[in-house]
Amino acid sequence: MATRDQVRRQLHLNLFLHDTGHHEASWRLPESDPHAHLSLEAHQHLARVAEAARFDSLFLADSPVLWGDPGRRPSGKIEPTVLLAALAVSTSRIGLIATASTSYNEPFNLARRLASVDHLSGGRAGWNIVTTAGDAAARNFGLDEQPLHRSRYERADEFLQVATRLWDSWSDDAVVADKEAGVHALRERVRSIDHRGRFFKVDGPLNLARSPQGYPLLVQAGSSEDGKEFAAQWAEAIFTAQPTLEESQQFYADIKRRVAAAGRNPEHVLVLPGIVPVIGETEAEARELDAELDRLIAPQYAVVQLARTLGVDAGRLQLDRPLPADLPDEDAIEGAKSRRTLIVEWARRERLTVRELIGKLGGGRGHRTFTGTPVQVADSIQHYFENGAADGFNIMPAVLPSGLEAFTRHVVPILQERGLFRTEYAGSTLREHYGLPRPENRLDVLAVENRRPA
Amino acid sequence: MATRDQVRRQLHLNLFLHDTGHHEASWRLPESDPHAHLSLEAHQHLARVAEAARFDSLFLADSPVLWGDPGRRPSGKIEPTVLLAALAVSTSRIGLIATASTSYNEPFNLARRLASVDHLSGGRAGWNIVTTAGDAAARNFGLDEQPLHRSRYERADEFLQVATRLWDSWSDDAVVADKEAGVHALRERVRSIDHRGRFFKVDGPLNLARSPQGYPLLVQAGSSEDGKEFAAQWAEAIFTAQPTLEESQQFYADIKRRVAAAGRNPEHVLVLPGIVPVIGETEAEARELDAELDRLIAPQYAVVQLARTLGVDAGRLQLDRPLPADLPDEDAIEGAKSRRTLIVEWARRERLTVRELIGKLGGGRGHRTFTGTPVQVADSIQHYFENGAADGFNIMPAVLPSGLEAFTRHVVPILQERGLFRTEYAGSTLREHYGLPRPENRLDVLAVENRRPA
Ligand SMILES: Cc1cc2nc3c(=O)[nH]c(=O)nc-3n(C[C@H](O)[C@H](O)[C@H](O)COP(=O)(O)O)c2cc1C
């Protein structure tokens, strides 16, 4: 097995944590703990199950605002860097990816917290970089409405310049800890960064030595034009919602091309679409679970959220009719542009009523739901992986923990059997799991270049 | 013992964590791990030793800037909320107090992270509220120099108004988790706060249910006039550096008077001075350890830091002469006002040379060092406690972990024997350890008042 592991391209699997599951009605099932979103133990259990199955990482979504309607489903979350620090203690190998906003954080504070998680976890931290859509979040930070979409991505770009330089402000070999001489670090290898930009002015250095991975793995999750350009510059892994194989293939090719155009190695940027597996021993059993979940959706709340994403008045959406023809187009949306387009295209392609659309979105919020037996799920994953649609997947069980347990018990062994997924961790850091190189320290490179005779 | 525990006023003990110890040269001892400041395991060990001795809490200092000189001693820290989340998993009863700045954080983000630690730890979180002295920190956040001292405290006051209202934005009973009806939380018990102030504009609600303690224990550590006024308004515990019994008594009386004047119960605000115990089996052995540590201080670096605190040029300080007579006074200092005054008064009172002053500061940065046998240390603690100088202590071992182990093994049993310190935890939250009431939800109180007929 070990040799097969080494020769064959292997896929990557993340667990997208989401309290009782990604189906919005999952908390109403008899088996679900409706307080799981606030429970350390519930998260520890999921983390341990995923690690035992050799998943690459855990992933936590986030936004600095009360997302959705607290009446409708579990709302509010433990802040991800804090939660992942706790889970770092409860696990030993699995990666830990936290979402955090470039629009509503200061680079110094966020760069430091992420580096802290990397230190505590021995090099397992990742950062899902988001610009945060929506006016409601902006109103928690002194603004009346969100900055323009373009401007958020410009800030994100400068944020990354600052953060990477802060992470590089200590050379990897700065700390010498020479007790005899009384010298702890070499001062000239701890450098200020003196950043002066449009959004930020940051002197540095960071108040933390360079971390095991150099810096956290950089992940990105926005699929608009600006989002994809940003990803091509900075991302090492990309999460994306692609409902069909064709869209996934197009997205995959588009990203790899943009990465190459940016002068980077396309193999060093992994594309990881989401998949919501609904698994049954038989197809009929899987369908029944799906139907049971959809019956538990309360459509009156779901309509409000759909209307917000589409930028229309909720009164204009009628449950048993298709979407109105005259929706605002992507250019008019300052929030999550790509999510809006995905939803509209899906509804039109499959001629869905609002009620049917809500059922699909309730399952995975735009991600691909796949309902079937373990072999069918494994076949679909393999098909995407081997046909230019994915380097791996963000696994989004409809129900947790049972959907994860079904996946790790029944699907993972098939993928391992086929040589598509690791049976043991080969490395200890998240980048090692992903097969990506550790980033060099660019301030060190600069310092060496400056020392060369001109 | 249990009955004695209940009838007698008992003291409170925190462990002030500080990598290899509070003496600045401690990292140079053969026993010290010079990488302890970055090590999860080193922090876990200290946390477990303190918990086994029934300490009230762990305390982490912090500033969003590289503090001090990285050449001179271990510099840079794991961010406290992240580190304490990890330690929450490694312990089960001890309190977890993180320092965080009101000047360089956004209230929404910080309130949420602290509430997150309170959730994860089952109600053990505390916040040491600081305004952060120094221009260097300001320069990591877009400023050229620090805001004025007065203005920093005005921002701190508004920050606390916002944070406490965010923590109260969910009623304790907001979550009903009614699966049958499909209602997770009662919408009218999750309220926006719509804060509009001089420094902040925050809509809320927080994206997190109210935490086990309602909100983290509020701790404060600045001793200037503004600092004491702020403490009288908000603090439930106060950390302070008081080098003599008389100063400690004056400070204690002053604080309790201010708290009463602010309309609060003085028993609900604990005064906790720092103490650096240097413990030996005999007095001579303790003195020898002290002397060994002082020999390891490199005075050329210490002078630079002393000069910065005093607001003078380092060239004006001569190692074997007293401090210059014409130092800038407290009013001229925009940084840490009270620390500067403490140092100057100490040097004048004891007629210290700069070298001697550096020795004293190297031990505890202005905190009281006590060198002696376990009985002498216990006697001194008891004397302070019973003579209006302290409700407990922030224990700051000169060397870690050995100084903590000496304290828990040899001093704590004496204090327990005398009925001055608990032998078991009686409660499970940090406020229960401190004997303080859980804060009521002020937005609930308001809501009830509004419902009453006028
Ligand atoms: C798997 C996945 C996870 C995401 N997680 C978050 C998240 O946690 N927080 C967030 O603000 N946006 C998240 N996004 C991105 C938003 O959906 C949205 O695309 C983004 O905020 C705006 O980017 P865009 O306009 O470039 O699409 C995620 C996207 C994907 C595909």
Ligand SMILES: Cc1cc2nc3c(=O)[nH]c(=O)nc-3n(C[C@H](O)[C@H](O)[C@H](O)COP(=O)(O)O)c2cc1C
């Ligand atoms: C035990 C103790 C711990 C402290 N910890 C911090 C700290 O971690 N970060 C910080 O900025 N200030 C800390 N301070 C406060 C500063 O020393 C300084 O007093 C404060 O920043 C300015 O307040 P002041 O001018 O009111 O004295 C601490 C003080 C004491 C007594």
